[in-house]
Amino acid sequence: MKVLITGGYGFIGSHIADRFHKEGHDVVIIDNLSTGKREHVTFKHKNYQLSIDDPKCEEVYRSNKFDIVVHMAAQVSVTDSILHPARDAEANVSGLINMLNLSRSFNVSKFIYASSAAVYGVQQHMPIKEDAECSPLSPYGMSKLVGERYAGKWTEWYGLDTLGFRFSNVYGPRQSVIGEGGVITTFLNRALAGQDIVIHGDGSQTRDFIYVEDVADVIYRASLSQVTGVYNVSTGTECSVKELVDYVQELQPVKNITYGSSRIGDIDRSVLSNERVQNDLDWAPLYSIAEGLQRTFSYFQREQAAAESAATKVQRASSGLRAYKSLLKQVQPFGENLLAFGLTAWLTLNGDIGVGTAIDVKFFYITIMGILYGNKQAIVAVMLSIGLYIFERLEEGNEFISLLYIPDFFFQIAIYLFIGLVVGYSIERKNNQIEQQQVKIAELEDKYEFLNGVYHDVREVKEELQLRILNAGDSYGKIYSITKELESLEPEKVFTATVNVVKSIMSAPFVCIYTVNRDASYLRLVASSGTSGAATANSLKVSDHAYISTVIHDRQMFINKQLIDNAPLMCAPIYDKGTVSAVVMIDGLPFEKFSLYHQNLFKTTVDLVTSALSKSFAYIQATEDRRYIEGTPLLRDEVFQEIVASKRLAFKEHHTPYLILRSSGDHVDHIRETSRAIAAMLRETDYIGRHADGHVLVLLSGTSREDVESVMERFARRGISLTLVEEDQ
Structure with missing residues (x-):
């Protein structure tokens, strides 16, 4: 996935960039470096030093084809917005509109942007929920609210998925003193420098402080979801300025605390409800204010020590040189x-x-x-x-x-x-x-x-794609040949081919396919590539396995993130006419391939298989009268032999067990009655055919030699005598 992050060298943007990079995605950054710093992002990435309203941004979109846009570039100072409202609107409204327009024009899948708790203004009911009436007290809050309206209209008019987050006061490493959240940075820096801490107001005013890595986590989760609209992102916990100073004093003694007048635009209380984002995105903040402050304090300690050792030498040398040159x-x-x-x-x-x-x-x-x-x-x-x-x-x-x-x-x-x-x-x-x-x-x-930079970027991408195609020639050939196998109209062949498809594409050593019985109570093994740990079960009772119930009843792909014993790493449903007809499971993937990319690849592969099986099921239903001998559950000879050939191939390639039994002692004239009696005792994955001498043949899928005696006894109790004709050996 290719992600554009505007303001990616800034405080929050750089942490978001780090998160997407760690998850294996390509990151591109647009930043004019007015407040951001290149050294905040240390991994290899593409970057463009541009303002978000620059016409050159169109060339960036045109040459990159972004999947996700995370818009963090903004003017974040409430005080500055009051002093320069036009400049605030230009950055927070005009820039946002340009990014929305380009994202719509170049088919971006999702547009995530930063809003602020400043849109609420003064509220009586705490914690503040998303449906509270917005009444901002500053141009900054107004510009953020206007930005939300624009994003909502782009969703309504053009179908662009937009998602806005109203952040409470974000703090953490790399933060400057600009913006409301900068109070923590200011306090920590002054404490480290041995200076007085100045509190604006009486210190009873409260804020909802959230650690920056929690913000990066919620944005990453949102990029993978279908959620749209506007959400609060907060801890849901109030912390007064006095309490904040107490936390700081535990980390670093404060020389003196003084009180000044309240700042224009400040409010007394602010705490946001995060209930909605927790429910819709399955997210919760990980860091308490004490933990977050400790991590932030450690960062500023390291930064200050490094800066003090280098700044003095550089300042003396550079100031003298500048004076001389001037x-x-x-x-x-x-x-x-x-x-x-x-x-x-x-x-x-x-x-x-x-x-x-x-x-x-x-x-x-x-x-x-x-x-x-x-x-x-x-x-x-x-x-x-x-x-x-x-x-x-x-x-x-x-x-x-x-x-x-x-x-x-x-x-x-x-x-x-x-x-x-x-x-x-x-x-x-x-x-x-x-x-x-x-x-x-x-x-x-x-x-x-x-x-020229854009041109070289395009050339680099083109050459990389060409190299991948050249190096992956065999893989494309295999996928093509396997895809041709999926074009079969016989379900048994499709099941066998499915194992090859999944095993080849996913590089999974263990693949198995189960069909679902009529009342969705049992799964029957129809194809597998081998065993994973214990022997692969021939049948599974749905009620005994929670993950199977999730796949069948909730119709969701199962990912074994908790590494539950006796459960596969991934499991996905196969649909036929809106119901789950089969289940594909894989296991044994290397740890580095247990990633979001491979989860999406597995889902895509299963969708391909679902399409092929739907065609074969539709064909069988359309030709059912030609598959069976009229008036009997017996398959015609050519159909039965084709299924047998598929079973033999599955055993040869993947050791998938099967048995073929023959009825004995019945007269050819009574073959109809015998076949009906046998059919009543079979599973959906078993088949009945006819022997050359006229006797009934029974093909039992997923049944090994160890089970043959119990199977024969079960039929014998019904007066049906069977003998083994062919087994999985």
């Missing part, structure tokens, strides 16, 4: 300008190329400074050149006042100014154009890198 960047143009001016002054005063000569080097100096550095340094060069020009005139014996009366004095200064302004402005304008072009080039390069 100063160098500011001083360098002036330094080079002064150096060029010094050369210009030396050439002017000592090289006879100053005023009154054919070449005035100051023109070149101003022009070069303007070209190199633009308008600012060009003006500095003009001022220095004017100063040098005045100095030249004074050296010639002119008085400063007399310079004002020289006609070409102002003309020369005007030329310097003109050259400086024209060159400086032209270069400045050109530089601005170049910067704009560089910005456009950077944007195009960014887009190219993004699309």
Whole structure:
């Protein structure tokens, strides 16, 4: 299963990513890293640094084909939503709508998103249930409530399965101090730093704190369910801020506790009912507040110790380097300008190329400074050149006042100014154009890198699929040939082929198939691949095995997660016309294959078998008058021989036992009466045929040589004498 997690580098999102990865699923993350950190997710995965409202998200969907989307990206600060409501709505509403639209367009199976207890506002009745009237007190709560309405409409209008969770106050490792749940992080960090803890209000206000791994667990369970709508996720337990401080003090002594004014948007009490999510998803929180705080405290202890050892060195080195680079960047143009001016002054005063000569080097100096550095340094060069020009005139014996009366004095200064302004402005304008072009080039390069990354992702997936196909050529051939076997219209052949199908696809050493009798009280073995532990039973009484009752009466696949003795690892029903007609069991799987993936694979395989058996049952019913000798329960010779051949093949391949008995002492003229008497004593999986000499043949499925004497005695009590013709040896 391929899962997209938006905000996957964030506090909750990274824990959800870890959970899906541990369960063997492919994880893709979209995160703009505004609050998340890449180091939160350490396993190999695909990632895209994007905002959730970025148009590039469409390319991500197009190239990945997601099964599940878990939308965790959001603005989570109540205070920030009050200060910047438009920014809050853009993140929590516009971004959600974009993800909903893309999930609908690209056929995502399920869309799970984060809501909040903030939608409820102030409530009188505790714990708060999902049907309580919502009256949010902040723009954050409003945006979350609006998001729920949008998700509900996408389900109603477009059929997209959406599931929202109203989280109570989530806490745990990797959490920042932003958001309501951040109070625990704030308290723990301040306690570790030896700082005062500040309580907003009198400390009697309560919250429902839930550990982040419990949240990740409920989201993972939800991804495998058919549940939709909106649910609370909480512990259902109130904890006051004062009680929280007491828990913290048990972990780390607190220097001092001070009380401040209540924050805008805070409520006095909050505890959510989790009864509905417990019933519908079979989920319950594992961690108490004490256990969760202990795990969180240990995490922050490790983080603080590592940060303190590295931060000091890095900060000193980086701050000094930054200051040096900043100063160098500011001083360098002036330094080079002064150096060029010094050369210009030396050439002017000592090289006879100053005023009154054919070449005035100051023109070149101003022009070069303007070209190199633009308008600012060009003006500095003009001022220095004017100063040098005045100095030249004074050296010639002119008085400063007399310079004002020289006609070409102002003309020369005007030329310097003109050259400086024209060159400086032209270069400045050109530089601005170049910067704009560089910005456009950077944007195009960014887009190219993004699309190139998508292209390589697609190529990687394609090459991986090709490699799998090449390496699995034999498996595909086997599945194809077995599927051809399932096309038979004879149930016995289908049963035998089913064992091959399940054994090959599941790599299960032990596979057996039982048929269900008319009143669903017994199971009869019709095919097996061997024995598991004790010998595979020929018949099973339904009432003696709870897991069989679950499969037959509740019509649910049984997974032996508790590893119950004398029960298979997996068991699934086969249907015919809406009723359970047979049961497939597998056992002996390696531990690493006892996973959700193999459970789904088993269900798919059984569905394939069910389809094949339905066709054969329908064929038998349609041709029943041609299968039996008219007026008798005797199968026609060719039909009986075909079934016998199937039994022989099943024994040859899987050692599935069977017996063939022949009636003796009856006259051919009374064969009808004999066959009816025998048929009344047989099971649904047994058959009656006719011997070449005209006597009745009885085929007993799943019956071994050890049972033959008891079988003959049972028939003898009814006046029917049978002899063994063929057995499982």
